[in-house]
Structure formats: structure tokens, C-alpha cells
Amino acid sequence: MRPKVLLTHPLLPEAMDYLSREVDLELATEEMILPREELLAKIADKQGLLCFLTDVIDREVIDRAPELRIISNCAVGVNNIDLKYAWSRGLLVTNTPDVLTEATADLTLALILAVTRRLVEADRFCRQGRFRGWKIDLFLGQELAGRTLGLVGFGRIGRAVARRARAFSLRIIYYDPNRLEPGLEKELGVAFRPLDDLVREADLISIHASLTPESYHLISAERLRRMKKTAVLINVARGPIVDEKALAEALRTGQIWGAGLDVFENEPLIEPELVKLDNVVLLPHIGSATADTRRQMCFMAVDNLLRGLRGERPANPVSPA
Ligand code: GLV
DSSP: OOOEEEESSOOOHHHHHHHHHHSEEEEOOSSSSOOHHHHHHHTTTOSEEEEOTTSOBOHHHHHTOTTOOEEEESSSOOTTBOHHHHHHTTOEEEOOOSTTHHHHHHHHHHHHHHHHTTHHHHHHHHHTTOOOSOOTTTTOOOOOTTOEEEEEOOSHHHHHHHHHHHHTTOEEEEEOSSOOOHHHHHHHTOEEOOHHHHHHHOSEEEEOOOOOTTTTTSBOHHHHHHSOTTOEEEEOSOGGGBOHHHHHHHHHTTSSSEEEESOOTBTTBOOHHHHTOSSEEEOOSOTTOSHHHHHHHHHHHHHHHHHHHTTSOOSSBOOOO
8 A cells, every 4th residue: 555645735746746656645735834724634644744844843743643654854954843752753854955055055145245235225226217327336335355254053054155155255254063173174264253252253144053942043132232233144044043023123223234034033924124124135935946956855855755654764864963
């Protein structure tokens, strides 16, 4: 008998076709939001779950599925899953690392440039028919060469951002709870700083950490106050790492210069105060959204799921540290 699988939202069509040939597949919804009651009802008889970062897979969901063997998350971040509980129930959990590293690092640089050179504001200005001629002080921005980029979280994506940043002649400092060996820091051309020193020293602060209880509101009102008035904050990781209300206030009052956000505290809701501001660029969580990367994520999530269901070791297990 083919295993029963719940797919919470559509995958790209080729991956969904592949999956539906291998398993008895139920697609929970075509909508962006899957109502919780539907998730709870549809998971009940399934052995496999393929879900996304928007699905909260907590104890209640897991308890509804006595036959569940694997949770395959089509995302690298797994903060949407109660990992400890899943592991305590003997479930396999998998994610989609590596394939999205370069796309997410590209988007980070795109946001850095968009904010420092005020691209979105300038684009709006053109569309509004307000470009009447070249002017010496039109949309003055910030230059990157010689400035300091502070990376908060220095895993795969942080390092890919560092590689790109060097081409812009940025100096790179980083904070990560796991400091690298000094030899490796030298090789990568980066210097470690405690987080409070990093926020004071960096011109650009970019977040590449995973969301855990320890990283919740890591960028707090207090740390925003310590940043330079010219500082730019970029977040392509997870919204709750930044205190979004405090950030809106810091941007509104000119306590920091600008921000670029691909993620929000209560997605898909965006703090209304942020929407009013010109010095922040807002994106709808598209860090990994290139056609190639999303295709690879889909197939990786399907392969992880199928291997787990066959009793094989999936390529990307998320295991207790
Ligand atoms: C995207 O945010 C991901 O975690 O894959």
C-alpha cells in the first residue's frame, strides 16, 4: 500500500507530479493560509507530512497523527516545528539547506544596495512623474566601500554574504554563538565581535541566524539604540529576531538610517508603522525565490520525505545538536 502523505500547500508542478506518483497524496489547500482545523483534521491518518515555514507543526498537530513517521519541511528554517516533541515521538524531521544559500545571499546584497542607494524610493519618484532633471542632491545615499558589515549569524548564508561583500570592499565583522577557529577567520577575512560591540561598530548589520528562544528579539530596542545613526539593518532570516515595533520607532525617529526586511514578526502581517516609512524596503519573504532554487527545494523536500517513508536515511535530517 502506498503511504499516505499530507502536502500542506502546492509544490512547483513537476515536484508535485513526482510526489503524487509515489504516494497517496492529499493536498490540504491551494490557499496561502491553511486553517488550523483543516490541518488537524487532514493529518490524522497520514504517515508523511510535507509542509512549509507558514505551517505551525506543534505538539497538538503531531498528537493528531499517530501513524506519522516524517515531517519534511520545504525550508531551511525549522522554527515552525516543535522539534523536541517531534524527536521525542521518534519522528524524522528534514529541511532544505544549501540549495538556497546563494539565492538568499544575493537577496541580502540586493537589499543592502536598495536601502543604501534608495532604489525603491527613487523608482517611485520616477513613476510619479517627478523626475524633472539631474540635480546635485537628488537621492543621496551611502557608499559601501570601506564601510563595516556586521553579520549576525555566520553559518552557510552569512558566509555567502561575506564572500559577496568583499567584492564591494566592505570590512566584515561577525557575531555567532559558535566562534570560528582564528585560522578560519583569517582565511575568510572576518573578525569576531561580541554582539553588543558589533551593533555599535557596524555600518550595515545583516541577520543570518536561525530563530530559537535565544535569538528572539536579539535586535532589541536597547541594541537599536546602540547602533550608529547612519546604520542600516537587514533581515532576511526570521522576523521575530528583531523587535519590529522598536525598529519602526528607530527608523521613524532617525535613530538609525534605514532597513531592508524580507521577513516580519507576524507574517504575513507587517507592522503598520513600517509601511508608512520611506527609509525601509519591504519584501514578501522572497529570499530563496529564484526559479532554480525553489525547484531544488521542492525536489529536496520530496526526496527527503520519500526516503524517510521507505525507512532510509534522508539526505537532510534535522537532528538534536
Ligand atoms: C526560508 O525562509 C527558509 O527557511 O527556507
